[in-house]
Amino acid sequence: MSTIEDLTDRLRGYLKPEEIQQVRRAYFFAEQAHDGQRRRSGEHYVTHPLAVATILANMHMDPESLMAAMLHDVIEDTPVTKEALSRQFGETVAELVDGVSKLTQIHFEDKALAQAENFQKMALAMARDIRVILVKLADRLHNMRTLGALRPDKKRRIARETLDIYSPIASRLGLNTIRTELEELGFEGMHPMRYERLKRAVQSVRGNRRQVIREIQTALQDCIDTEELSGKVIGREKHLLSLYRKMKERRKSFSEIMDVYGFRIITDKVDTCYRILGVIHNLYKPVPGRFKDYIAIPKANGYQSLHTSLIGMNGIPIEVQIRTREMEAMANNGIAAHWLYKANQSGEKAQGMTGASHARARQWVKGLLEMQQRAGNSLEFIEHVKMDLFPDEVYVFTPKGDIMELPSGATAVDFAYAVHTDVGNSCVAARINRRLSPLSAHLESGQSVDIITSPSARPNLAWMSFVATAKARSAIRHYLKNQQREESVSLGKRLLNKALDAYNKQYDDLDKAQLQVLLKEFQYESEQDLLEDIGLGNRMAFGVARVLIGHEESAQADSDSPVFSKLAISGTEGMVTSYARCCHPIPGDPVVGHISSGRGIVIHMDNCRNIASIRNDSNRCIPMDWTEGVIGEFTVVLRVEAEHEKGFIASLAALITEADGSIEKITTEERDARISLINIELGVSNRVHLARVMRRIRTLNNVNRIVRARR
Known part of the structure; x- marks a missing residue:
């Protein structure tokens, strides 16, 4: 067992006498603070901080890190405060000890959430001073060396956490000696046999x-x-x-x-x-x-x-x-x-190399903080970080010849976000080795990648299925969440204005004091939160309108429920407006909007049987209409009854393409030995376009019947 004298002898090799004295003073302070405390193994508690400091001394860490190692459990396990440490050992040491103390286990009902919360704190502590994680890794290493005194279930939990988080962090920071020992001890703790x-x-x-x-x-x-x-x-x-x-x-x-x-x-x-x-x-x-x-x-x-x-x-x-x-x-x-x-002081070249390593570590921590800000919760954050901690690298070149490192399986979208979040958010295409390639193409080492951007481009939800980097995944999620909120607030305001029309009012004309009373009553922090909930269908616009107008005024209205004027659909509403897959409405169809909780408005055809029971409920369905010049591609399903003929599907596809229809899916089923039923899912712009496609299909001699299919 190491003693303070053994550590002192080791420190003489690289620290000044006054610095060694500071470390010794921290040891005796910790010994006094932990007096009477023992570890599970029965040893005096101070043996643990001494062992942690010894691990750091082997890495030739600075005096402040060694003092923090000696004192790292003092705030948590003794009455000593951060302010007392600051007075005794200085602000930097107190901050380091506080940073390490905040990384200790918090008791959550959900173990996964506990681990995620702890790691989130670790990222913040590392951002303030990277030495915090070095002290924490040394602390974890000594705890792993002394796992023998714990129950088997606790051993496995700590070993799993070590292999999942601490060992990869040691690897990411280049601490191979610590990583190897953590992995060996973690393996022994997880699978002893x-x-x-x-x-x-x-x-x-x-x-x-x-x-x-x-x-x-x-x-x-x-x-x-x-x-x-x-x-x-x-x-x-x-x-x-x-x-x-x-x-x-x-x-x-x-x-x-x-x-x-x-x-x-x-x-x-x-x-x-x-x-x-x-x-x-x-x-x-x-x-x-x-x-x-x-x-x-x-x-x-x-x-x-x-x-x-x-x-x-x-x-x-x-x-x-x-x-x-x-x-x-x-x-x-x-x-x-x-x-x-x-x-x-091993020379300029060594200094430059280690300085670069230090800069890389700081860059990684900065990236962690960006991901943390974008993540919805700590579990989402740790999911991103785990992706980042287990990379097999590929190396690709920017158009200027700079080298970019990405994990194996990375795509052009990952590359775009690695360059800059704004580049990723606005990318539309990529040139790989000067040839146009899909954004989902996997990159290989040695390739040159050039991203094509457009100011009007936006991230696509489909990108989430193929991106490989944590930065890309968190940036896409963050953008889509913000976009959904903006769209929900906008739709919520439109719906509320429609409901207020019955009382000859508009949202912007409302009494702000009355609005604040309503926000407090419904427990909303802001007007945007209320409008977002209305837009998502979690709260009915009509009910909110009645509360806002007040019971006296609403009683004077001619009817008990407002008469909605038709809400216009432009085709560009985004994520809070969707089109029902049972009836596939397209521009030109008479339509109605079903307010669905959490999804906003789902647009159905007026005569869709799936909403027949609620069709006249003004709280759940609102009349809708298409704006002139509505833009976009809308899905519709056609059912074609035709006689068997070789090459018929190819002829059918060619006619649809000639009519500017885009085929999304074709399925066939045999009705009998002579007749086949073909279901075609295709994209059209409106009813006129659909009629043109259907006329083309009817020109085929063996087509007996063609109808628009619904579920």
Whole structure:
């Protein structure tokens, strides 16, 4: 067990004496604050913050982070306040401790909501100071190391949360050493029996592999030395969770996974990395398509390395990573290398690399905050974040030659939103490698992507079915929610004005004091909320009108219910006006609007049997009419009875296309050996257009009958 003296000895390697004294002072403060408290294992509680600080000391973190680690449970578990910490250790340390304290578990009835709420707080805390998450990760790592004292169900819950959230965050910040240990401990906590069996299996084959590893390692090292290049070859250990995932995802046996031998070559300069790559490709045959250059194009977390796969002696598969010492430190410490290099002062190049990693981390956190602002709730937010935390990257180029990193499966829409939210919201088409391509086309590494935008374009709900990035998904949802609200408010105002017509009033003429009384009575925060509910059909316009006018005035009206004038349909109402799929109304049809809760107005044909029972209920149905020059394409279903003939469907489709109709769906059913029934779902602009299409179809000799179908 580590003591404060052990930690002090470690800190002497990179901190000044006065800084070490501050850390020691924080330890003794925490020891006094936690006096009498013990962990589940029976140890004095202060052993936990000391262990957390030791983990951060191994990463060469700054004194403020170490002090915050010592004090991270003081606000939560003792009477000490944030103000007291601020007086004793300064504002920055108090803010860090407060940030970490706010990430502790809150008790919700819904465990998923609890996790989501906590992660949302984490994003806010990280935005204020990225060191908050480093302290939290060290805290989680020590908790995972001491899981043994907990009940099995609690172990599994904490392990699952670690694998779902904390391990991916460590990966995203480039903290490979912490990520690996969190994953191993999480795997052991989630699946103890599988972990033990796999661990024993690895140990049993390790002896057999040792000789092969030694031979390959010697061959690689001799090859590098012969060319007088600086480089050290080391064997790579396979991690148990990584093995388990590969076996599960690739459906391979343990022996097949263990047949691959991994090595890492550490050198001095970037130039030497590429020279070593050429040398080992001459020694062993490279596997085509398995080379990746993460030096020229680093991963999102700042990771840099050359990856190649080779076929060694006797056909043994070999995986090799080649990187510089600075890249090795970055791979293991990620964003923490920013402080590590600051402490060691290891030169300008290292400073630049770690600075870039720090900037990437801040950019990621900024993206999290944007998603949080757009997300409807914490569960939606964490859904987006999980997408963002598990990417397999593709690298594409902008028209100016800049490199953009996107997750595997990303589309042109994802690219557009990665450039800027406004570009995504207004994109209409894309050129991939200078050729027009669908917005849903999946991107591949090396492609050049150019987005075509239009000021009048808007996001489409259909995009949600193919976008792969969290930023695109949250931006589309956010836009559509806002658009639906605007449309609902506009429709609600129109409906309320129609209801007020019976009392010779208009919404804008109403007494504002009376309106405020109504808002308070119905528990609305604003007029927009009331109008939105009316537009969505959650509240009847007629009932609101009666309350607004007042009972005395409404009693003087000639009728008990208002006589609606017809509400005009222009075809551009958006999401709060929809067209019934039972009767498929089109411009020119006599129509009526059914006010449906949560959906706004659903437009039916006047004689649709599905609304026959409520047709005369003025609270639920309102008369509608089409405006002149109504625009849009409207769906209609035709039923064609025809005699069998080879090529009939093709002739039918050609005639409909000639008449400017757009076919959405065709289904056929045989009535008997001679007659077929064809159902055609097509888009037309109005009744005149439909009549023209039907006349064209009737010109086919074997058509016996054609009718407009309804359900």
